Structure formats: structure tokens, C-alpha cells
Amino acid sequence: MPEPTRPAPTTQALHTVARIGPFFAVRTDPPGPAGPRAEGYVPLAEVYAAGPPAADRLEAAPPSLRHRYTTVARRLGSDELRVAASLSFQGLAGRLWSLAVGRAALTGQAPDLEPRRLWWHPEHSAPRELWLPDADADAPPVPVDPVPAVALAERVRAAVIDQHLTPLHRVAAAASGLSGALLWGNAGSALAGALGVLHGWLRAPAQPGDGITTEDREAATARARTLARDLFATEPLRSTGHWSPGPRPTFRRSTCCLYYRVPGGGLCGDCVLPRVPGR
Numbered sequence: 001m002p003e004p005t006r007p008a009p010t011t012q013a014l015h016t017v018a019r020i021g022p023f024f025a026v027r028t029d030p031p032g033p034a035g036p037r038a039e040g041y042v043p044l045a046e047v048y049a050a051g052p053p054a055a056d057r058l059e060a061a062p063p064s065l066r067h068r069y070t071t072v073a074r075r076l077g078s079d080e081l082r083v084a085a086s087l088s089f090q091g092l093a094g095r096l097w098s099l100a101v102g103r104a105a106l107t108g109q110a111p112d113l114e115p116r117r118l119w120w121h122p123e124h125s126a127p128r129e130l131w132l133p134d135a136d137a138d139a140p141p142v143p144v145d146p147v148p149a150v151a152l153a154e155r156v157r158a159a160v161i162d163q164h165l166t167p168l169h170r171v172a173a174a175a176s177g178l179s180g181a182l183l184w185g186n187a188g189s190a191l192a193g194a195l196g197v198l199h200g201w202l203r204a205p206a207q208p209g210d211g212i213t214t215e216d217r218e219a220a221t222a223r224a225r226t227l228a229r230d231l232f233a234t235e236p237l238r239s240t241g242h243w244s245p246g247p248r249p250t251f252r253r254s255t256c257c258l259y260y261r262v263p264g265g266g267l268c269g270d271c272v273l274p275r276v277p278g279r
Contacts, residue, residue: 010112013106013107017106020197020201022126023094023098023194024098026118026130026132027128028133029133044118047064048115058175065122065171065175067122069081070084076262077262080261082177083258086186090186090187091190092120093168095126096165098194104152104227105198105202106212108219110155110159113159115163150226154230156227161187161237182255182257184240185240185253185254188232189251189257192251195227198220199224203221240255241254241270251270252272253271255272256272257271
């Protein structure tokens with residue numbers, strides 16, 4: 001039996017994953033003496049903490065989430081809160097899925113994305129809106145093997161759905177009035193998008209500095225396929241859409257993210273709608 005190999009420190013692994021694209025990147029530099037909050041970041045645990053009920057839905061949402069909605073609405077040129085809330089949810093879900101499935105596929109290990117450790121900036125975009133300043137705190141003290149495929153999907157599900165998307169779903173639905181099915185559809189679409197980018201990167205010719213061998217790419221591709229199968233096999237993602245078979249399966253969601261309501265917007269490639277309503 002081969003000796004287990006100790007994985008690279010978390011920061012090094014995250015830097016390798018970041019080469020896939022900006023959605024797969026996260027800040028890992030140490031904070032200044034005043035900490036991340038001095039730069040406008042908040043731990044995601046605070047984003048998920050809803051306030052007491054209020055007459056105005058939005059007033060019950062955490063200040064950082066309200067700030068994000070108004071920022072996104074302004075950038076989109078939209079005055080519809082639910083559109084900004086929907087796209088904000090999908091964007092953050094995409095970032096979390098990318099970090100998790102990227103590292104899981106490339107290293108066989110799920111990252112520690114504990115919401116109290118992962119900091120978020122409501123005005124920034126990828127890659128700088130997420131910050132893990134103590135990334136190497138979860139580096140294993142002893143050599144370990146890659147996690148078996150089935151267990152890996154469970155760990156990714158726990159890291160993203162249980163720790164992040166379930167509480168974010170609750171807060172976002174309460175603040176915006178969006179349906180739960182639409183928000184979970186956004187989560188499924190975000191995962192499918194992350195897997196698609198990852199798959200394309202793994203199939204592309206290797207580039208200097210990629211940090212992985214051809215053998216590593218083949219192993220990562222196999223892990224990514226297993227993750228896609230297992231993560232979409234159970235709720236809350238199972239009913240978010242369906243995959244069409246083929247050499248490169250495509251995802252079609254069962255709900256609409258409302259992007260068509262953005263000025264100049266249209267339908268996303270995986271939208272359930274056949275055409276823009278009213279056009």
C-alpha cells in the first residue's frame with residue numbers, strides 16, 4: 001500500500017485552484033493590525049444572522065446583505081429588490097461552489113469554509129470579495145490520503161449547503177420575498193456553472209505554472225464527475241433542473257433567476273423559459 005502523502009498547505013492549494021479563474025480564487029493574505037473589518041469585510045456568519053421581524057422585509061436583513069442588494073441593483077440599473085437579491089444569491093453561491101468543488105476535484109480534500117472564518121465584502125466582486133486570512137489553520141498535522149469520492153461529496157455538501165446556502169437561503173427569502181424554489185434553482189445553476197468552468201479548464205492544454213500533472217488532471221476530472229452526480233442526486237439540488245446526456249452534459253434549470261428583468265438583460269443559457277416574457 002502506498003504511503004499517504006501530505007497535501008500542500010491550504011494557501012498553496014487555494015492558489016492552485018485560483019488558476020482556474022476568478023470565481024475559484026479567494027484572498028489569503030494576512031490582515032493588517034485592525035483586521036478584515038477595517039477594510040469593509042464581515043464574516044459570512046454575520047450575513048446569515050437575520051434580525052428581528054420588521055414591517056419592511058429588507059429592514060430585518062443584516063446590514064451587509066442590504067448593502068449588497070443596493071450595490072447590485074445600482075450596478076444593474078434595476079430598481080427591483082428581488083432581482084438584485086436573486087442575482088446576489090446566485091453570485092455568492094457560485095463563489096462558494098467554485099472554491100469547494102475546485103479544491104475537492106484537484107486535491108481530493110474539501111476546504112474548511114466555516115462562516116466565521118470566511119470574510120465577505122458586500123461591494124467587491126470576484127476574486128476579492130472573499131477573504132480567508134487564516135487559510136492554513138485547517139492544514140492537516142499528519143499525512144492524509146484523498147477522501148473517498150462518496151465521502152468527498154458529503155463533505156462538500158456540508159461545507160457549502162449546510163454551512164452557507166441553507167442559512168443564506170433563509171435570510172434572502174425573508175428579505176426579498178423570493179420563492180425558495182427560485183433560490184435553490186440559483187444554487188443548482190451556480191454549481192452547474194462552476195462544474196462547467198472546471199471541466200473546461202481540466203480539458204484545456206496544460207499551461208506553465210498550472211501546478212498539476214496530466215495524471216492529476218485525469219484524477220480531478222473523475223472526481224468532478226462524481227461530485228456532479230452525487231451533489232445533484234439529493235435535495236435541495238435534485239429538483240433544481242436536469243442534465244442532458246452527451247459528451248459534455250448540459251444543465252437546464254427548472255426556475256428562472258429573473259435576469260431578463262435587468263435593463264438590457266435576456267435569458268441565461270440554462271433558463272427554463274423558452275423566451276423573454278412579453279417579447
